[in-house]
Amino acid sequence: MRVGLLPSENGGTYRFVMLLLATLGVLVAALPVVVVVIMSFSASDMPSFPPEALSFRWYEEVIAMLTSSDASSAQSVPSSVLTSIVVASAVMVISVAACVPLAYAMARSGRSMRAGMELLFTLPLVFPLVILGIAFLLIVEGLNLDLGIWRLIIPHVALVLPFVLRNCLSAMSGVSVEIEEAAISLGASPLRAIVDVVIPLMKPGILAGLIFALIISFNEFTVTFFMYTIDVSTLPIWMYSRTVSSLNPSVLALSVFIVAADVLLIVLIDKIIAGKANLF
């Protein structure tokens, strides 16, 4: 692709700047992950870089942690993983169930209405997460609410809503009123037209929203840190507490699993909305 910003014979300076920026970006974004992956194969008890010897011992330990159901430890890995999965699944279902009708209504309403609603649902993005965590904690504790696992699900829904809504909205923008009217003119009730035509056409946006909800909820730390209890705690919290008490390379091995799962999901998003930009 030629961009005519700085025209030159072989893309000279322009190409150089682009390569430099790309390299910097990759280094900043990927280097920590690469270091963690390498260190997770270390054979020693203390994480060090570069590792003096390589082994799979920490991976074996992670497998052992995941498979043993140690009831004595309240914060066992399997229970945190389970909580993380339950929370993420609930967040996915709730946020999409809320955003599909919301996106439909916003796309079909007036321009000013739509802009206002978008702003409203983007607010959780600009709040500092720490403040958001404190706020949720104050509400729950102040009202003395016994929410169980919902004390994590509700804040997570608030956090993923902007992402899910954006994806659903951009999917809705491709669904013209005429296409809905076409279904109605052929005898579909307005609700039937939405089920038969609008939702199938929104599918890429809905799927992308689902995956966003999963990744954000599964990795969420800051707000969760305020909200977790001994009974309801997620994997990132477990990893943090493990790291604080004693930095053990098994945490690193565990994070490699999570990174692998995340990368898989991101590739999936990319496949689903291939050719359709506007992720954010």
Place this chain on the structure above:
Amino acid sequence: MTQSDTHLHVDSISKDFGAVRALSDIELKVERGSFVCLLGPSGCGKTTLLRIIAGFETATNGNLMLDDVDITRLQPHKRGFGMVFQSLALFPHMSVAENIAYGLKLRGAGAKERKDRVEELLNVIELPAIADRQVSALSGGQRQRVAIARALAVQPKLFLLDEPLSALDAKLRDNMQVELRQLQRKFGVTTILVTHDQTEAMVLADRLVVMKDGVIRQEGSPTDVYRNPKDTFVADFLGSANLVKGTVSSGGKLRVLGKESVLKSKAGVGTLEDLAIRAEDIQLCAPDADQNTPVGKVDFVRDLGSDLEWIVAVEGEKLRIRTSAKQGEIAQLGQQIGLKIDPEKIVQF
């Protein structure tokens, strides 16, 4: 067909969008099996009228009678009409066959019946082999035909089309106009088409309804409306006639383009009267052929292949004249030329 076999009666329908009056007191009777074209410039209310008939807009006043049954408040999905939209609005996530069968599926038709009907319709639109194709893999003309087939599949009581051919290129549009007309005859379905293209309306319509500013200006057969336009707007919009002023002289005779004519007027002496003369109703002749022949100067000539189009300046008016290519030898650019006009072809308003 009986004398008045009215299928749809648009009974003094009005529509306001806020303070804007989009339609005012529209009265229209559509005969069973006829092809009606709503013709007018953009913003004239023709699409609004079609959407009211389809049920996607609600009239502010007036009633819609289908076979003497009031359907004004009937929901659009219960009307049983077939509609072709400007964007065609094919379902991109369905195959061609699924698109065509969608309305049948909603009516509870079985798989066998749907398959047979899709096959039948694909044969009618002469695209028998595309049933399993995705809509995105079709050409513009194919999409057009699939959209028409989808609307006709449900055997609609009314067939409504909203500028369906406007996205096609000129040649394809020409072919589709003929095909559309043939399909309509074959199915015998009462059809209402909205267009701003006067040629399209002339080709397709049994009955032409010319609209402007939310009002029906003239209604009739295409030939009648073309030959006898009721006012200058219709004359100009339909085939862009030359609009000139005639002066009433003594004895009630009308002077046209500076020369005495045989036309009469009841208006007082000196009154200016609006006249319309079609471009093809003016013949060229030598400037000195007759003393009552208007004379003008050739301003511009262009060759349209089969015809020549002239612009001739007469008495401060610029007339558009269309002649056969043979008349090209009569005059050159800048020369004086005589205009022979059959007085019977001049429309007086």
